[in-house]
Amino acid sequence: MDTSRPEPQLSALYQELILDHYRRPRNKGTLEGATHSVALNNPLCGDEIDLQLRLEGDVIKDVRFIGRGCSISQAAASMMTQVVKQRRLADALALADRMSAMMHGDEAAARDRTLGDLRALAGVAKFPVRVKCAMLPWNALKDAVKS
């Protein structure tokens, strides 16, 4: 008897684009003049992210991160910084919700072009334990602007 879930697709999980962001993260480093920042970790696996933002009015003018962790969390952070930079905060938070929907298997969200490279992470939805990894930078974003 096979009591486990159906086999998900490893190659859908580890796409070129994800490994590329993992190995050549965009917007990695410290941000001078940050207005908001937060350090978050995933207590279940130890992945870490330190996110820094510069908000001007309601626009995310710049964003950087420092992090350690698996390819999913680090690629997600890198991709996130790309799509939220220069965006209005409200739009960025709406994207966080789209991302969450995609992580929970919402196919429409996975086709949403505003998510940019992040759509490459759609395969994570099949790996429930890794969903937290993909959401880590987004949760950091929400935390940062809450404070």
Next chain:
Amino acid sequence: MDTSRPEPQLSALYQELILDHYRRPRNKGTLEGATHSVALNNPLCGDEIDLQLRLEGDVIKDVRFIGRGCSISQAAASMMTQVVKQRRLADALALADRMSAMMHGDEAAARDRTLGDLRALAGVAKFPVRVKCAMLPWNALKDAVKS
């Protein structure tokens, strides 16, 4: 399937003589001029005995007890005071060992006349949880003279 022990004899346990000692305990009360005393309880059931001795040389000149508990422990205490009074301490302690042997099913011990009325307690051996009750006064005796 019967997984329990064979049925022991209730009437062998609750003999007339035992109930008699339970209801009309001998040597119950406080002993003036006691040289040795100890309070002991059975933490498993809460039975209590407070035993007092007057030793002269190596002879138990007098003995009294105060106690609360089941018929077995209280009858055993009453009977014990009868057999150890005026006995040499070494002999009394030897009797404690005979009593313990009887409690563990030793048939020869159960026929040992020096145990006096205590032989009525032979039936307790069939009720393991009550063995501690029957031995309580004897353990108190050993404790009292140890100190």
Next chain:
Amino acid sequence: MLDAARIRTDFPLLRQQENKHRIVYLDNAATTQKPQAVLDALANYYRTTNANVHRGAYDLAIRATEAYEAARSRVARFVNAWAPEGVVFTRGTTEAINLVAGSYGRANVRAGDTVVVTAMDHHSNLVPWQILCQEKGATIRMVEITEDGRLDLSDFGRALERRPKLVAFPYVSNALGTINPAAQLARLAHAAGAVVLVDGAQSTPHLRVDVQALDCDFYALSGHKMLGPMGSGALVAKPALLDAMPPYHGGGEMISRVWDDHSTYNQLPHKFEAGTPNVEGAVGLAAAIDYLEGIGLDRIAEHEVALAGAAIEQLSRIEGVTVYGPRDHRAGVVSFTYGDIHPHDIATILDQDGVCIRAGHHCTQPLMRRLNVAATARASFYVYNDRDDVTALTTALAKAGALFGYVPA
């Protein structure tokens, strides 16, 4: 009444014989027997799901974690907890209360403070407070009981005048069967500025419990007293209180960052669950809750009240028998004595007919002193007991009466 004979067929142990008699198990306030559904849940867990929880990246570990967290949610729903993360799994009620005394108590009770308990508390809801008060130089104030075994509400009021830091009481007394007016007591205690701990060891198995309606702060329960496995239980608490409390045990899982000489702690409920938890126990407890809700807690309470009523009625007819505790507002626990027959002798004699009752102080020595007895015999009922069991009890009791010369053999 429930169809107890039907229900008994779900319980493998109750199908056994004891001293050539059907087992009449009347020691449910001590621990309960387990239905096949719970045994199956344990076996299935080990056959299909077993792994350490929370830190595994493989499927088996994820399923174990899901099973464990689903059990937490199940317990939360069962007692209407404030939130699933307000449910901390423990070995039982005793550990849950010690957790509160060791964490909340140590952090909040100071020299000169008062902790209020009751004269009907189980040692597990008394000794932890004694130890705490001794350590802190605080005072235990024990609320007295009335003649018929209820809490003395006017003494409760007087105790509250000392503005205690914490008030602890049992929802249901394990020795008397008294159901205390828990919501009312909690309201009064809160009005006096106290934090309220309810010992739910005897209420959770037998009544429909709603901790939010009670509005206590801490609620402790034991899984093994409600058809669940030994070693299962929980502290249910307001999350905000737990959040503000220092940790209890240190170790794996309860931390966030660990440095050489200090650490930061994990979020609720993990902060209070150091080390590998008893996943099996949690899963089995959830299965027990499913079983109980399948019957219905209201029907269970009604069933037990009817049995206790019948037992009290029949016992009271035996000359020489004294029944303790109130006549109404009571659960299915019946404490009694029979003339000068020591309760231990009663238990031994009843056991020969397969009737299992408890004899002793029931971990309530202060109460026994107030009742002026060293011990009582106690019959406590559950879903698998019926009127035949009450008859078995009184019939066997007649034998005890005969052996001790109360009634002709």
Next chain:
Amino acid sequence: MLDAARIRTDFPLLRQQENKHRIVYLDNAATTQKPQAVLDALANYYRTTNANVHRGAYDLAIRATEAYEAARSRVARFVNAWAPEGVVFTRGTTEAINLVAGSYGRANVRAGDTVVVTAMDHHSNLVPWQILCQEKGATIRMVEITEDGRLDLSDFGRALERRPKLVAFPYVSNALGTINPAAQLARLAHAAGAVVLVDGAQSTPHLRVDVQALDCDFYALSGHKMLGPMGSGALVAKPALLDAMPPYHGGGEMISRVWDDHSTYNQLPHKFEAGTPNVEGAVGLAAAIDYLEGIGLDRIAEHEVALAGAAIEQLSRIEGVTVYGPRDHRAGVVSFTYGDIHPHDIATILDQDGVCIRAGHHCTQPLMRRLNVAATARASFYVYNDRDDVTALTTALAKAGALFGYVPA
């Protein structure tokens, strides 16, 4: 080598499939699977023996008490304890260590004192001492490790110069597999006047342990890591030390006399076992010990060393793989990293082939900092693993290498 394929047939879970593959369970340092014999022991206990222990005057309760106390003696014999009453049942290693920190530690460690731990300790043998030292104003002194993952004995010597009150260390490291020279460390610590606690979570399942030969003072173990049920474990201690210690949890069973505002305590081991114990857990642990001794601890140790050796050998041949820990004096735990592939990614990829390994900090964050990694992948072996499992590990690892571009797909 053991006949692991034969042994696997005793383990229901290992007969299951995972992602259409046979389960290759290599997370034994976290928890182990259970043989049918242990599942049967649990079911039999509930079918024939279940009752609350120590206070029942009926046969069922006596049998439950006997089963529980027989389990205690079984554990005592297994580790050659000083006496059965020196075995206190706990939920696991974490609770056992917290018991010592909370009771012995609180009573004996004072401001300015030192507690020595090691840089390879599990959080469960570190955080309780941090909490204690913070409370008391005492100092944690962490002994460093060598390059190859052994305890640095000269640093251990320097730490002892502070004449610590207590020295705690793991017999076997759960992250590196290092077997520490426990008897020698205990001797040195005693010579410096310290009391010694050995964390036996990883040694008890895998080596023949003799606490009297080690001559430690406290020894902690977890049942679930040695084929026993979740929620089982023990503190094994010198009775004289336990005797002198204040109680830990207050509650039923641990008392002798209870007055309104204070109590006297029961004798060992009951003084440290407040409340209803996990009888099922104890009984299951005893069955696990029977199973392990049926195989033989020496043969188990030999088997694991052989598997670890094979794994290290094969892993070291993969370019980009780093294996941590010493090459000899080690148990069947193998920690490694593979290039820049994060251990979590490794675990996820291996899981697709049914290979269950752990990835993370293994509750040893201070150690990870010293190894200069955030996490490692860890394979840990037990009686049911064999060389095929090592091959499954390295084969699946090749897939990870291919996905991340280290080796051609």
